[in-house]
Amino acid sequence: SSELTQDPAVSVALGQTVRITCQGDSPRNFYASWYQQKPGQAPVLLIYGKNTRPSWIPDRFSGSSSGNTASLTITGAQAEDEADYYCNFRDPSGDHPGVFATVTKVTVL
């Protein structure tokens, strides 16, 4: 099975920008989705598809990808952005739910 790698923890000062990366083990056709999870809560979808953001997600969250790496950027981090973040890679040509990476814990200082 494919392996996805995320940094286990990152920190960002309030109001600053932070980028979380998710790297696949080999270049391939994929798209990434990103999820935020706070303690005791279900995950929330932040980005999916062609870096689409659901309407209820603030525009400070954005996604991008290059090669076998996807990135989630938080521009102007807020205190409420302190959470766990997961990426998921899927092949758009396959009927398969893809794989989740290990978590990145984001701390807002």
Add this chain to the structure above:
Amino acid sequence: QVLLVQSGGGLVKPGGSLRLSCSASGFTFSDYYMSWIRQAPGKGLEWVSYISSDGTSLYYPDSVKGRFTISRDNAKNSLYLQMTSLRAEDTAIYYCAREGYEFGDGYYYYGMDVWGQGTTVTVSS
């Protein structure tokens, strides 16, 4: 209001069985793929099953294949997960999720945009 409400779960002995349910409201359930995802204590997310909108396409990872069965009843707007031969490592919070989608470049792109509240499954003697 778009909502997924879960039921089922609880404490079960190793080798036992359990059935989880997920009731959908506020959207056309039969239009969407659905998934079950679990999270073991202190661990990350793991897909455990996935079903197409008409129920004909299913996915299971090796960790649950042959033990778990996903199903849906579109007439009742409900999703199910039948779990058998449960093991201690199946202990987790189980979530149902809707596979939201967009279409572009000839492909469907999916993201789990609506989640149930989660239900705890504990496998222990």
